[in-house]
Each structure stands twice: as C-alpha cells, then as structure tokens.
Amino acid sequence: MSPRGVAIEGLRERLFAAADRVLARDGAAALTSRAVTEEAGCAKGVLHTHFAGLDEFVAELVLFRFGTAAALWRELPSRAGAGEVADHLADVAAAVLSLDPGLVGLAVTRPAAARRIREAWAAGAPGFAALEDAVSGYLRAEQGLGRVAASVDAESAALALVGTLHHLLMTGPPDAVPSSAARVRRLVRAVLGTA
Template identity: 55%
Template structure:
C-alpha cells in the first residue's frame, strides 16, 4: 500500500504488462530494459532487481500467463451442467489462446534462453499445460456424470487434443495465420464433441 492507502500493483506484474504493451506496439526490437521500466513507471534498476535480464523477464511473463489460465481452468469442473459443454470448452480454449499476445509467444519460442527456462519450469511442476489438461479431464468426467456426455467419452484424450492443439496455435500464430485461431479452436471443440455416426455394415456381394 502507498502512504495514502492506495494499492500499488505488484511490480513484477507492472513489468509484465509493460513488456506486453511494448511487444504488441513495437515488436521484439523495442523491448529493452529501459523501455520496460519507463513504460511501467518504475525506476531504471527495478527490472534487474526482479529479473536477471530480458530473457528471464520474457520466460517469467509466459509462465505467469500460463499460471493465470491454469487458475481459470481449476474452476471448470464446478461448472459441469452449466451453459453447454462446447461453450465451456471453447471458453477455456480461448483463454489459453489469448493468454499471450502473438509477439510475446513468438519471442518466447524463438529465444533459446527463455524457451529453455520455460520448459524447465513446466517440467519442474509450474502450473501450465498439464494442470489445464487435468482440469479439463476432470470437467469432462463430471459432465459424464451429469449425462451431458456419453459414458464412452475418452476424456483424457479429448483434453489432450484440445490443450495440445491450442498450444500449437498459441505458439505459431505469431506468424501470419491462414485462419482465425479462435475460429479454429471453436471448430476443434465441435469436432471433439461430435458423436460418431455408426456405419451400417454392408453385405458383401458375390
């Protein structure tokens, strides 16, 4: 709290927000330590007080956004029976898809040090794709119990397909996409939930 009782946003979050704005506005070339602290309204040395450098800032930004989406996904099982299954899955898919702006995702993927730090953190248990996938699986299991999904639904594979595909879209749409990834996510959910139409066996001709 400030002396006047006004809450001051977390410095790390201010730096994250500033970095995202710079990347969206100017691209990776505009991301410098001074630009970030100026954009965030912080002292010049504040970035290096919290991060070793820009690579760590980018990595921690990505991990923070993944963790935020994972927290949203944690609430999904409690929504079983509400809205529609497709709407609920599409919402969490879009939340993951928009957790990072395309330039940030591209920079994280193309910077070896940042990419390595992200992989190591996720492997060590930082909330991310595995946590989101687990929440979606739990939600789908709950929807089977409500009767809105058939008991034969492979919930684990469905969750894996959704998270894996959206992850791919998230990390590649920094290149000019041929389709709107949000529409692709919606179509993916529709396909995953589609009930296969049984084929009628044909009688062999002699």
C-alpha cells in the first residue's frame, strides 16, 4: 500500500491497469472505486483524489484505450503500398476490439461517463469518427497505388468497418474477440471485393 500523501508515479496508468484486471477477472459489475484501488495497491480515496468520481474514471479509461488504439490507426497512411491491405485493416480492428466490451457498456450506461466521452470526441479526442477518417484516407491512398479497386467506395467501406466494430463492442461478450476478429476479416474481404 502506498503511503498517504506521497505522489505515486504513473498513478493514472496504474489505476487503468488495475481496472483492466478487475474487468477481466470479475466483469463490469465489479468495477468500483474500491475494487480498482485495492487492485492497484493504493489508498481507497486515491481514485477520487485524481478523478471526480467513478464516472470520470470510466470515461477517462475509455478515452485512454481509444487513444492507445488510435496510435495504430494513425499509422495507416504510412502503410499504404506495403503488406496486405486486409491485414492492416484487421490489425486496426483488433486494436479497437481489444477494448473490454464490459467497460464500453459500462461507459454507455453511466450518463456522466457517456457525456464526458462524447464531449471529448467532439473536442477531437480519438474515437469512432477519427477511425472512420483514418480508414477512408488509407483506402484512398491504396486506391491511388492501384492496390484497392477504384470501384470501392472508401467512405462507405470505412463506415461499414467502423459500424461493425461499434456493433461488436456493444453486443459482444468479453471473450468474443477471436470470433469477432474473424468476422471483421470476412467483412474487410467482402467490402474490398477480395472475398
């Protein structure tokens, strides 16, 4: 247990990692301030010292996870012309699907958390709209190189992929990532006309 009043280096990431372990082990219903701080080995009130409450913590955790996934999708344009197009899109999809569906569901059912996430996305934090833009830009770049057929509507393909990821996150059980990834790969091949 960390001593009271002493700054804890990397506390935010430590609390996020603890929340991930609680979610994986016990599910979204078990995610409480106390469960997170106990898992992190911190004083019980430390979460509320750094976040306005559990709703803000949940929102920030979702935004942090999207930010982590965004690092991969921001690289998409630099991948144009190398490797397999479907593999690049599948990698991005896997990063998004690595978000815990229970956490996403929890964020949606907590009005203050959902509002905070929407506000952050509207202010430019990486989310589904940014992913859609990155995918459509990547597909247009691949079209320019002749690796994706000119007949593919890049914007519609991006919307189909992102909409599917949103659906799978909102409706899939936490252990569905492998089967979800296979479904996404089939969708990508169908949309690109390479099925």
